[in-house]
Amino acid sequence: MFEPCHDVVCSFWSMLNQGPMTLTIILHTLIVLPMVWIYFDEKKKLQQGE
């Protein structure tokens, strides 16, 4: 299932890019997950009245 290299020239990105969509999903996850943390962090701060 996991391919060490999924491109003509191997790179870090070709490891993440295991098929159509995977690179996109990985990069979006990288952006969205910390935003979830930002949301709950802000919520906590607002509840504490900061």
Next chain:
Amino acid sequence: MENRPTSVWTSNRFWRRSATWVTGVAAVLLILLTFDSMGQMQMGTAEDIQNKVTKRIPSPVVINYKIDYVLDPYRGHEVPVIGGQEVDSATGKVSSKFEEKENFFGRSDWSEEEARALIHKGKLTIQAKNCMDCHTLLGNGAYYAPDLTKAWLDPAWSSEGPLQAMTGASSKEEAMAIFLQNPEKYPTHERMMPNLGITPEEAKAVVAYLKFMSAIDTNGFPRNFGKIKGAVDARK
């Protein structure tokens, strides 16, 4: 801890932090991906071909090799194959063998310097004659005349093809060079190409550039090229 009702969605600070994060990460990613693309676009060397290392843009010495265009079921599109193909029986992945040579203007021992100089001259000619006014090369140009990205692989120019027979030449490269010098004599397309005053030396260089360009892995671009009968898996 006090638990009073709050609305994060209407908090300015939440949106500011989110925007900062998204913009920052996207900027860093774009910079990293730019360096990655630069690595992908690096031209290969003669040593790569000797060591059977596939590069998207191969060394200019590919003009010494036979170039095929085959469907790679693993990648889902056609790929150029240099000097014979090898197929992985498990995945169907196609790779180049870099073994079978073919003559290019009577020789198959063009050195890297010679081939690079010839291709460079071809590039300068293509720019000087404004081929992209009508043709498309590697995604740039117009569609008034045929896309030239994979023109070298067009079976019409092969030994059994009508265009080579029309010029009376005995090889694909000579036929293309003759056509380029006298395009008004040979009806190859519904819109006839004008005579651009291309010299024999320039024509040779342009044909070298076309052959080199056909060996570039363009992820199956242009997509409609495979519809030309006999263009893909020609040796099957």
